[in-house]
Amino acid sequence: MPDNTPRPPQRRPWEADWEPDSARASGARRLLLAGALALIAVTACITGLALNDGTPEPKAAPPASTAPADDGPGLLSFASPPARTTGPPRSTGAMTPTPVAPQAASTPSATPKHAPAAPPEGQRSSPGPVPKAVSVRSLNYPDRYWHIVGDQVNLDPVPSPSDRRAATFRLVEGLFDARCYSFATAGGGYLRHRGFLLRAEHSDGSSLFRQDATFCPRTSSFTGATMLESLNYPGRFLRHQNFRLKLDPAQNSDPYRADSAFLLVDAVA
Numbered sequence: 011m012p013d014n015t016p017r018p019p020q021r022r023p024w025e026a027d028w029e030p031d032s033a034r035a036s037g038a039r040r041l042l043l044a045g046a047l048a049l050i051a052v053t054a055c056i057t058g059l060a061l062n063d064g065t066p067e068p069k070a071a072p073p074a075s076t077a078p079a080d081d082g083p084g085l086l087s088f089a090s091p092p093a094r095t096t097g098p099p100r101s102t103g104a105m106t107p108t109p110v111a112p113q114a115a116s117t118p119s120a121t122p123k124h125a126p127a128a129p130p131e132g133q134r135s136s137p138g139p140v141p142k143a144v145s146v147r148s149l150n151y152p153d154r155y156w157h158i159v160g161d162q163v164n165l166d167p168v169p170s171p172s173d174r175r176a177a178t179f180r181l182v183e184g185l186f187d188a189r190c191y192s193f194a195t196a197g198g199g200y201l202r203h204r205g206f207l208l209r210a211e212h213s214d215g216s217s218l219f220r221q222d223a224t225f226c227p228r229t230s231s232f233t234g235a236t237m238l239e240s241l242n243y244p245g246r247f248l249r250h251q252n253f254r255l256k257l258d259p260a261q262n263s264d265p266y267r268a269d270s271a272f273l274l275v276d277a278v279a
Contacts, residue, residue: 146193165253200213236272
């Protein structure tokens with residue numbers, strides 16, 4: 011038989027004497043609250059990521075001269091090395107040429123090669139000859155002397171008194187260099203080379219004349235003889251050729267050495 015025992019009546023919220031328990035939230039309300047908290051957490055994470063994507067503020071560079079302290083062997087330092095502030099930049103493979111200062115163009119000397127400068131007064135290394143009368147005799151033609159004929163100088167015998175006077179000169183210090191010789195003539199002129207020939211001419215007061223009239227003594231290969239080198243044409247010596255006195259370049263031959271060797275002897279006049 012069915013149990014027909016009546017159950018006690020359940021109280022409804024709308025019944026006058028029943029009040030809901032507000033201290034305990036329902037299950038649906040708890041789910042809504044958890045969802046809201048999760049949404050807030052997600053929003054905060056997105057906001058933080060957006061802020062981290064911005065440009066970071068520059069950090070102050072550590073001082074270059076600060077060296078890490080030596081903590082002893084076996085300790086590893088993970089600090090970043092200090093920035094390099096000195097020393098040359100690292101090569102990139104390209105060579106930068108070093109500029110070279112342009113050189114000044116050389117200015118040719120105003121003095122010709124055959125015109126040496128005169129030594130300054132007071133700085134002459136050796137005195138010239140004491141002025142005296144001499145005659146110049148050939149080594150390989152001992153009966154012939156320098157002899158003026160007109161304005162030329164030949165190598166001639168001097169049998170007569172007039173010939174002997176024309177073969178007599180006054181040996182003086184060089185007109186352009188006192189260490190060398192000049193030969194003054196009885197007529198007031200000097201022996202000088204012109205066109206590489208020895209001539210007797212009067213001085214025109216020019217520097218060229220003084221140079222042409224200056225001859226420097228050099229040692230001959232023959233004992234007692236002298237070679238006479240041109241001052242303004244170094245390497246050219248007075249020699250006789252066909253009994254004519256001239257300037258010729260030095261030659262390594264016996265005839266040249268004999269023809270350019272002269273003896274400065276006492277005057278024949």
